[in-house]
Amino acid sequence: MTAVRAAAAGVVLLLATACTAPEPPRGQAGTPGGTVCARPRNAPEPEKATTIDVVEQAYFCILGNYYGGATMDARSLLIAGFAALTRELDREGRDLPGATMPALTGDRKADWAAFETVYRRIVAQIPDLGDRPAVVTLEAMVASLGDNHARWAHDVKRHPDHYDGDGYGLGLAASVHDAQVNGEPGTARPPLFVTAVEGGAARAAGLRPGDVIESINGSVPFHDGKATAVIAALYPRYPQARPVRLRLLRQSTGRRWSVTLRPGLYQRDLTTLRAVRSELLDGDVAYVRLRGFSSDAANRVFTAVSRLRAGRTLSGVVLDLRGNGGGSPVEAIRLVSAFAHGKVTGHLCTVRGVCEAMRTDDTVELIGLPLVVLTDRGCASACEHFTSAIKDLGAGRLVGTRTAGVISGPAQPYLLADNTLLSFPARHHLGPDREVIDRIGVPPDHHVPPTPEDAADGRDPALAKALTLLRK
């Protein structure tokens, strides 16, 4: 499950959960079609155990509402679910002679009935596994969609001693983003190095930006230039707490050493957490960093630019979207609208190819200044909606590295009977020229990759390039 997915789903969910009516109408399990699962209307009640009835609800919810639901072969969901179930049995040392897949016909309801019959027979023999069988089955069904905005959020725990603004993990960020590791690990490139020390174990151990991570738990992060799964160990999530051993190289001194970092809660600098930060650079460039497309994001950027503009003539705007995990498409469109009017920012298309154009909001005042956007592999979802529109419309230049390629389409949340949320897109996102951005990303106009030397010396060559472009 990628964090980008989680974040995107979370933000979309919250937009949808604005307080409206009370009790959400609960779909009847077993009723195929669009009514089987409903949008959450309130913050969900505490989670209950996941049962086969919840899996059934999710199955019909996907078939009735998901982007590919109408055209997909539903058997693929059942096979993925059953495969995961049998693996779980085997892992638990509880494999059963009768755990074989029933024959499927292609009839969605009949196939479900056959699946459920076998499932119930199996699970009746392993009552001590609780809701694990249902959980792994449902997780696998959702994963089989291969959609980076499809997610089943369940059993999300937070450290009991967590304070607002705290981070959890090793306390560092690396050149391969958390989102990349979980979403598109194939996009990672060597070397792996520390880009930021946020606190916690990493700070206590004296790590610094630019430190090259040569091995993680004894394994190399890259094999023949290809990222390995071990990189994920840099980003543990609560309740994961197993210590992580890193071998490090500090290039400036040639020092090689090893540290063992224990994941935990750590305090972060609150001022760095604000979604919008701005400053005047070189006396006449408005630099605005936007960490996510939360509600009001566009207006906050506009306010920041006007404030820096008061009493002086600006030569341009640098919008820093590195690490921006996305959020509300509405905010992405509004932000594009400050740099272009009367244009299409992207398309939302059904699986049958029926597309709706998303257009600029021409009530937004044009900023009327040259724009440079800083991007990287951490710019995902709504962030890629924005950057692809700016690039295609010629409304600004992109500097940095290619974006994440995690923009299948805006996810909608559905409430399941165990009070968990299943979210996925009903339509997929295409760029202004109807090009696919998902899994491909948006390439910068000027490729300026981060290096450990720059990180160690506190240099930001992408920003320097942006300022140079605005001088021309």
Add this chain to the structure above:
Amino acid sequence: MRHLLAVAASLAVLASAACSAPAPPRSAGASPTPTGPAVLPAPTGAHQVGTTVLHLKDTSRPDPWDLDADARELKVTLWYPTEQRDGERAPYMTARESELFLKGSRIAGVPYDTLSETRTHAVRDAEPAGRKLPLVVLSPGFTKPLSTLTSLAEDLASRGYVVAGIDHTHESHVTTLTGGRVAECLACDSDTDPGFGAEVVQGRAADVSFVLDRLPAQWDGARLIDRSRIAMAGQSIGGASAVAAMVRDPRVRAGIDLDGTTYARIPKTGLSRPFLFIGSPQHVPGGRDTTWERDWKLLTGWKRWIVMTGADHQSFTDLPVLTDAFGMKAAGDALPAARASELTRTYVAAFLDQHLKGRRQPVLDGPSSRHPEAEHCAPGGEDCA
């Protein structure tokens, strides 16, 4: 990415707080006939009440929200015992304040100046009376003007407390500063950021320390205050700020949080001064908000956790009384406005009487037949509410 997860999580908190907000987001149109201007419940104590407003300026720090302001300006409203019976009652809000507050809260269907007609009981600028009076700092919920705690403030003053209520500038839909300048809610722009709550309570704790520092020089009545007896209470993030103020400033001897999710980091060595949580049923132990349980472990002194059956997030403010007057009916089994006010006043005053005046209050020791709504809770203990 953790940042974004945190964004989502903190949004969820805010969303759920918003969901439990008054009844307002509806128009009064289809509801029963408005009953005319709201009248706050009469104070229950022995004293007449006076009130006055101070404007203070802290030049030692910039405003946390207005990046162009190099000083923090605060409006402080004082309520206190007086011997003066007659005189003009203080306005609840100005017409402009009423308008900006109603618009900001998306309350429609009533004249925008309607809250300015709310009837209060305190005599404006009356001469303070008494000696060695304990002081209570009040802090309102996010986006709420301090006025929304007037009923509680007047009652405490009638019981012999000086009340210093703070409008934390730019954290409310409207604050009137010196010269009639109106500050709007700049902090509202960033209320979905991770760490937002933590930033607000830190700022409010600094506001409280500054007000305590400056009160003697800025207000004649301050000579009546016994500065060894200071407590703080607040609703929502104002209550969370009471924890923050106590952590920061040892002068605050006791604190009350009215239904506020908390954000301040209590030192691992604990906080040994008395603290009272009073919540709506959303704040039962084991509920969605886990912050009270986190803090409970670190509160090492006298403490209580009381959940009011039928209460919602605004039951501890004037809003139920105000919305009743609009003709808006509270939803479901909500506490009637008068009862909500009575319970809030009773338990807040009992806590303060016990800890600032040294008078034991049996009502704090366990269930009370006269207050069956008040359930005594404790994490890991019997189920409550």
